[in-house]
Amino acid sequence: MFDNKKHFTTAIVGALVAFSVIALVLSLVKIEDVTLPPVVKYGMVFDAGSSHTSLFVYEWDSDKENDTGVVSQTLSCDVQGQGISSYANDPPKAGDSLRECLDKALKVIPAAKQRDAPAYLGATAGMRLLREQNSSAADHILATVAKTMRQYPVAFKGARILTGEEEGAYGWITINYLLDSFMKYSPKTHTWVHPEAANIFGALDLGGASTQISFMPEGSVTNWNEASEFMLYGFNYNIYTHSYLCYGQNEMLKRLAKELIAESSSSMHVDHPCYPKDYNETVLLSSFRTSPCTNQSDPRLTLDNKNVTLQGRGDASGCLTAVRKLFNFSACGQSQDCTFDGVYQPPVRGQFIAFSAFYYNFKFLNLTEGQSLATVRENIKHFCTRSWEDLSSSYPEENPERLPKYCANANYILTLLLDAYKFNETSWNNIFFQMKAGSADVGWTLGYMLNLTNMIPAEAPARLKGHVPSLWAVAVAFIILTLSLGLAALLVLLWV
Structure with a gap:
């Protein structure tokens, strides 16, 4: 009878100890270590300035959206020729001028990501001046660049003149x-x-x-x-x-x-x-x-x-x-x-x-x-x-x-x-x-894209992924309690 009790109690203590060790190991594994690989997203913005146009392609991890410091620049491409406002007498050339940089962008954005990549064109002072002088020409230029960008497999979000x-x-x-x-x-x-x-x-x-x-x-x-x-x-x-x-x-x-x-x-x-x-x-x-x-x-x-x-x-x-x-x-x-x-x-x-x-x-x-x-x-x-x-x-x-x-x-x-x-x-x-x-x-x-894609939230960011201190304390307390009960059971066995 004594041997049976001893073996039974020993089994219980062993199970408790094993459970405590497993719980301890699991508690040390951070949440980041077990999450799925991040999904990278892309976005692009044309800066249509008065003297030239440039394209910038950005990328970020989707699981870190609405966080800080996560967007990086993947590509910058200078469009050949002058700014789009210089094409007032031949607006279709404004759209055609963007093609070389758009082609380069598609080479750095994976094909599976392209249709979800937001694409913007923002025009600045050159187009503001042209709009003052000839608003119909300015509108025609924006329409031609929009037409060109819609021909590419990206999520075109509009071409407009910034204030x-x-x-x-x-x-x-x-x-x-x-x-x-x-x-x-x-x-x-x-x-x-x-x-x-x-x-x-x-x-x-x-x-x-x-x-x-x-x-x-x-x-x-x-x-x-x-x-x-x-x-x-x-x-x-x-x-x-x-x-x-x-x-x-x-x-x-x-x-x-x-x-x-x-x-x-x-x-x-x-x-x-x-x-x-x-x-x-x-x-x-x-x-x-x-x-x-x-x-x-x-x-x-x-x-x-x-x-x-x-x-x-x-x-x-x-x-x-x-x-x-x-x-x-x-x-x-x-x-x-x-x-x-x-x-x-x-x-x-x-x-x-x-x-x-x-x-x-x-x-x-x-x-x-x-x-x-x-x-x-x-x-x-x-x-x-x-x-x-x-x-x-x-x-x-x-x-x-x-x-x-x-x-x-x-x-x-x-x-x-x-x-x-x-x-x-x-x-x-x-x-x-x-x-x-x-x-x-x-x-x-970059600020334009961050604003339009809501990458910077109005609310403060949540606590970083990982252990919440209160839960960590509970886990440690539970492990200590489990080990204590196991030790107490062993002492009872030896006393009997």
């Missing part, structure tokens, strides 16, 4: 999403936390036809015409954003040339202080009529078919003076919350990412490494005094149409950032000139 404020706001979302500024994971608390508002980056974008500034000011934006509100990850963001049409660098150069010609007493040869010495450029006056930024009537100038030669003078200070005349600073009076043309802006705050033409111009001039403002000014001044022969021999691989423009572009950037946006010697160090953040290009396209 300037949308362009600025989506660029701001892209930057802060890529830099994890909206949410950061805290290993200490095992939760997502909101960084301090002061750690949110501002966005500075300079295109061919417009420029945008977007940032979180101190306090709320008092002028609601310049405000954008977003509820992201359970937190409300009230940002200031403004877009200046006709203040992109290409339109600025046209406006500068027109103003210099209008001010000149000569009708055939005009000095251009920003162009290198001994560089000449011929301009057809009637070409100013092609853009709403320069087609306004001017009593000093007749926009006929006459040619005018712009003669470079390499005058650094004269260039800066000429560029400043393009801004109406007097419209702000004594107001400190004003940039130019009477536009409201609260004081800049925090760190900024300056991208697009801000970056490309300063990268060429080797000014993207955090140099002081004094160094930046001195380098630009020196560059502006170099002759055309010197520049063309020093930069043989640079586009000869772009090379003579860097002096004007650099002085324009200084004027815009310092005189208009009111950065100063100290806050200048808070501007970072870069074109990439994390794994993707900086721009409005």
